[in-house]
Amino acid sequence: MNGAEALIKCLEKEGVEYIFGYSGGNVIPIFDAIYDSKIKLILSRHEQGASHMADGYARACGKPGVVLVTSGPGATNTITGLFTAHMDSVPMIVISGQTITPLLGKDAFQEADIFGISMPCVKHSYLVRQTNDLPRVLKEAFHIAATGRPGPVLIDIPKNISAGPFEGSLDPEMDLPGYKIPGPVPKADILKMADLINRSERPLLLVGHGAVISRAGSVLRQLAEKLQAPVTNTLLGKGAFPETHPLSLGMIGMHGTAYSNMALTRCDLILSIGSRWDDRINGDNAQFCVGAKKLHIDIDPAEINKIVRCDAVCIGDARLALEELLKHVVPLNTKPWLREIAANRRKFPLKYKKQGGLKAQHVIESAWEVTGGKAIVTTDVGQHQMWAAQFFLTDECDTWLSSGGAGTMGFGFPAAIGAQLAKPGSRVIAIVGDGGFQMTLCELSTAAINKLPVKILVIDNKFLGMVRQWQELFFDNRLSGVDLEGNPDFVKLAEAYGVKAFRIRRAADIRKVLAKAMAYNEGPCLIHAEVVKEDNVFPMVPAGRSAHHMIVERPKTKMEKPTGGT
Amino acid sequence: MSTLLTSPNLHTLSVYVNNKPGVLVRVAHVFARRGFNIESLVVSPTADGRYSRMTVTADGDGETLEQIFKQVSKLVDVLHATEHTHQEVVEKELALIKVRVAEAQRTEVLQILAHFKGATVDFTPQSVIVQVTGNTEKIEACVGMLEKYGIIELVRTGKVIMARGETET
Known part of the structure; x- marks a missing residue:
């Protein structure tokens, strides 16, 4: 048995069903070991996507999501995923390949110091230097990721360690003298x-x-x-x-x-x-x-x-x-x-006008009504996220998966793929913006080939809406870097990936189209909602101010620039 | 000369950690992220080779330091972290001071050194390296006395501390 085979055996023992990954040179021994395993490999189209899939999987079912990537850029592409999981306390294990130990620190091909790079956005991390340590490291990583305040753990494995002969125990003792989990409440x-x-x-x-x-x-x-x-x-x-x-x-x-x-x-x-x-x-x-x-x-x-x-x-x-x-x-x-x-x-109820063009709020509220709220919802970040939070009411734990602390664009769709795998019997809806979706839409392939019935509701206002809202309210409407002119026709785009697609342009069509889309379960489907370009999220408490300064509609006079973070 | 090391806002943390690569970076990261400058840092093996002791001296407001202290304690590689007050611990550090001393002033310098119970560890016709140990205030005082002769170089180990009596450091 080599290190990679021992690693996969341990992953099986931890009850891992899926590995979300992307292959590459320094991780070939581990991909080779997966070949004979019952663990299913979900091949993403980008490592960031793989990491959000694992995140969505973990948020939906509570078990750590597992990511496997190669060294160098493969590993650095998971940083956004690690950071997202870290900010929101999500259990996740990222296993990265690494160059061979004699070349560590010598700028070898695809060598990145991912142990160092990832340090501020992991709960803990390992660079494995002995093949026989692999089972202990893996056991500790799962324990750390899932207990106490959960979080992501990175395991960096040089290629000669995964390919080297394994002669240790597959069930070793953990060695975590410094890891403390709060006991019974005082x-x-x-x-x-x-x-x-x-x-x-x-x-x-x-x-x-x-x-x-x-x-x-x-x-x-x-x-x-x-x-x-x-x-x-x-x-x-x-x-x-x-x-x-x-x-x-x-x-x-x-x-x-x-x-x-x-x-x-x-x-x-x-x-x-x-x-x-x-x-x-x-x-x-x-x-x-x-x-x-x-x-x-x-x-x-x-x-x-x-x-x-x-x-x-x-x-x-x-x-x-x-x-x-x-x-x-x-x-x-x-x-x-x-x-x-x-x-x-x-x-002061939450409100919006249903007239005057297609409103994102109307589409989202209708999705809640059409599904009776029975869905796992994932989102990106921005206006659509806030409207989804306001109008798609959530009644159960683990059914609202959104990047909160990190505010990661591109999170929603891959997270929905992970959630659908974790909960095959549930309806999963990714409510995403046109900006965020374009950051990880390559995962349409992943959803399509795995025939996952994820519903992708693209709220397309052809703007980075939340920033545009700030520029309108606080910066004299000097719109800078927010116009997403050149967006693709998302229906055609989906079809190019073999994904069923629907379009909503008029308020009158919302329910009919959503009902059709929700009934389509042979694979993923995309709903392209072309909403009005300029609309604002209210209520709003300007950043850096207390709740006393909340506004419930657009003020008539110019607002002071906020002092708080975005 | 710096007086930071005797500032009233100075806190000394003793951190007992796994003796593994990367642990120092993890601890230092917590300080750096909150904009805390580490004034002195000593890392050395303990009686049990699996663990190391870090003594970190940092300057800053108590509330932020409380947060840093909790963040450090939380690290998986940290077994425990303690902040000690001056009364509870024995504090020592060592300084090597290279002083420019011509023959005429040598006796004077040696007298100062005798007062601080220091030792000379190197002699040349133009200079002398003296070694002083003690608490931070004593070292500062000795450095102060030698300044007028011309300090060529100063190397200090940074503070190490040990809890008095039966208390664990």
Whole structure:
């Protein structure tokens, strides 16, 4: 047996079903070992695509996604994928080929110091120098990727290591003396939280990705209902608490619902469950929930007090913490608070005009209606992502897969391929922009040859819409570098790949076309929605400002340039 | 001469890590990303060869350092990280100072050195290399006294610390 064969045996033992990969010289021994394996290789058309596929697979089913690429450019092409997974705490293993050990550091052909290059965007990484170490490294990598706060792990394997003779154990002990996973949640911390909650009149539960990752959905619902506390979610918290639930305020933050942002400014207690108070919901820390008690449950000790100084914290798994918390809280009288929120909801609903051309919001909301919300949705980043977050309500964990922290264009479509493989029985819809889709559309081949019934809904406004919106609102409409003139006819493009395609140009056609597309399951299909070119996402909290500065429609006067990050 | 090493904002972290390639980069990365300059850094093997000890001295506000400390503790290769106050630890560093000394001033320099319990480790007709050990303040003081003769070169090991008594460093 050689190292590569041992590696594949270990991957099989870890229960790996798919490897998302792209071959190349320094990884040939491993591809050779796959030849005899029951693991299915999904050959992407670009390594970035492979890494997003593995990411989508992992987000959809919770198991680490596995990527296999060659050295040099093969490896560097996974950096965006690693970074995306790292920012959103997604378990992923990237195995890269490498030049032979005697040539390491000598600028050999296709040699990249991927161990060094990837360091800031991995949870951990390895450069394997002994063939016999491979099983231990792999076992540790899976353990690290999937436990605690999940994240990506890179394993760089020189060709002579994978091709070398293997004489070790396939079931070695792990050697991770420095790896710590938070244990049971401390009771005293829970009691302190419960005490603050029990004295609150206007509580707000803020649900983030941590709640989704820990599968806290059911206990979260019990907690919210017992407290009669309103629940808002971050972009990645979508699905942890049903957005159709009467207590749900939907998404909060820069493009969240008006009533959730208003609740943020009015609550007397906010409990973050696996959300890291990031700058999309907290543009101005000094003005953030002034006077409110701030509580934080997070599995990562480094997130505690990073941005918001809290009155009570609990380090641990969100589900376990909530199960314990549920025992110690009492039903609250939140009727006046809920009435206030309901009034805001009536006064400032999410809205758009269905007249005046085809609207992205209309297409997306119709997709939600046509499918009854029963779908796994993936997105890219930008306006279509925000409209999808607003209008495609999410009721279940693991059904909203979006690049949140990284904001990666080109994520949605390959992630949908991974998700479809993870959940073959589910309907998977990639809602993508015309900009993002063009970054990874070569994976149309991958979807087509694997006959994956992914629905690709291209929201085509022929602009990089979100940047255009900023330029319109803050930069005197000096449009610079946002015009995607020259977009292809996406229907013809899909057909060139052998992919079924539909077109929507008029509002009247939306439902008819979507129904047809949703019923097509022989393979992937693309829906080209040619929406109005210039439309803006509202509500909007300008970057760097607090929720008090939210606008719900286009202001009549010129706005100040935002101070916060994009 | 730099007075940074005696700044009140100076923090000393002791980090117990796997003795493996790349670990130093991972730790240094956490500091660099938050714009923290490492003032001094000592890495050396421990009694158990599988692990190394890093003593990192960095200057900055306490809140940011708390964050850095947590990020460092989180690294898979870090077994534990501790921040010690001056009272809890023995602190030492060593300095080699090459001083321009003509014959006429040699006695004077040797007297200063005697005061700081230093040693001369190299003599030439024009210069002398002296070795001083002790805490940072003592080294700064010694350097200060020798400055007027002309310091040609100064090499300091950086601070190492060890917790007093039964406490683990």
